[in-house]
Amino acid sequence: MCGRYASTLPPEMMVELFRLLKGVEVVPRYNIAPTQPIVAIWEQEGRREAHFARWGLVPGWVKDPREFPLLVNARVETMAEKPAFRDALKHGRCIIPASGYYEWHTNPDKTKQPYFITMANDRPMALAGLYASWMGPNGEEIDSVATITVPANPQLSEIHDRMPAILDGEAIENWLNVRDVRAHHAAQLALPLEDGALKFHPVSTRVNSARDDDAGLIEKVEVQKPEPRPRKVAGGGQLDLF
Template sequence: MCGRYASTLPPEQMAELFKLLNQLEMVPRYNIAPTQPVVAIWEEAARREAHFARWGLVPRWVKDPREFPLLVNARVETMAEKPAFRDALKHGRCIIPASGYYEWHTGPDKKKQPYYITHADGRPMALAGLYATWVGPEGEEIDSIATITVPANQQLSEVHDRMPAILEGDAIEQWLDVRSVSARHANQLALPLEDGALKFHPVSTRVNSARDDDPGLVEPVALEKPEPPQPRKKVAGGGAQMDLF
């Protein structure tokens, strides 16, 4: 899954890169977590604009968002059939600009080591996502999003078995074009990137806390080396057979 990411692209560069008709005032973020407001891009009435939205999809048909489970990710294998996602796949596709994302690798000792993952050439990412606008009984509105995950490519499987769907080039245009591009075709755009397209390095476990949000979180750290095995002590008076145990 994708549960944390960074987004540091300046508003004017974001507008130019993604052909936006607006700019949002925002500060660089290095540890964006679920339930927080994020920047998402979608097209509505032929206008492509950036919006602030809650990370955690709330479908239109939900009665009370406070009683609805947190939907952070949508799996590409099932999103076309899941009631929570299928309408958004047809009418509410979006992209989420990111500088990189975090994933946790569980080692043999069950400890989880976070890694920061970026494009190999350092350029910004366009994460494939779904959005919905929930309207409450008093007319209040909540825009919300979920990121889409796909099976990890061989390179990223060293860290985790899933990765976000990252769109490039014409795939971005087709994904956002909900008027002309069907949900079935859009579903086929969400694919793992090829091996070598991304790079990753271990980072501080400070990223585990959403309260920490600073440039140091994306800096590489050295992994602790496991202690070398200690030689076995022979039992005094033991024979060769005892030394085997």
């Protein structure tokens, strides 16, 4: 599960890399947490723009977002079936620019060690996501997103059994093209990256607090190498009701 990430890409570079018609002004963030506003990119009527959206998807059919569970991640295995995600998979696909993300390894003594995970070539990440727009009875509107998770590749399974779906090149184009690429074919783009595509290092447990947000959070600290985790059978997980 991806529950924290960093995004330090300058706005002008984001416009260039992702071919945006319109960007947004942002500052470097090192500890982005659920429920916070994040930058997401999607296409509408052929226009690809960056938007601010709440991290935690709220489907349009929800009556009161305050009474709805927090949907931070959508599992690739079940997102096409669950009412909370299936419409967004058809019409609301997006990407979330990131510099890297955090994951926690559970040690034998049940303590958890955070790791910062980045692309091995140091390029920015494009996390696959889903977005929805909720309209309230008084005209209020909430744009919200969820990131998509896939089974971890063997390299990342040393830390956790899940990882975010990370897109690149033509996969980004097809994922965002909701006009021509059907949900079934788009879902096949959300795959684990191959071994060696990512690198990771342990970081301070300060990242556990969303109140901390500084460049020191992504710096390497010295800890013992994590013991390999047993692979889990797919299925179960977050909010199977939806």
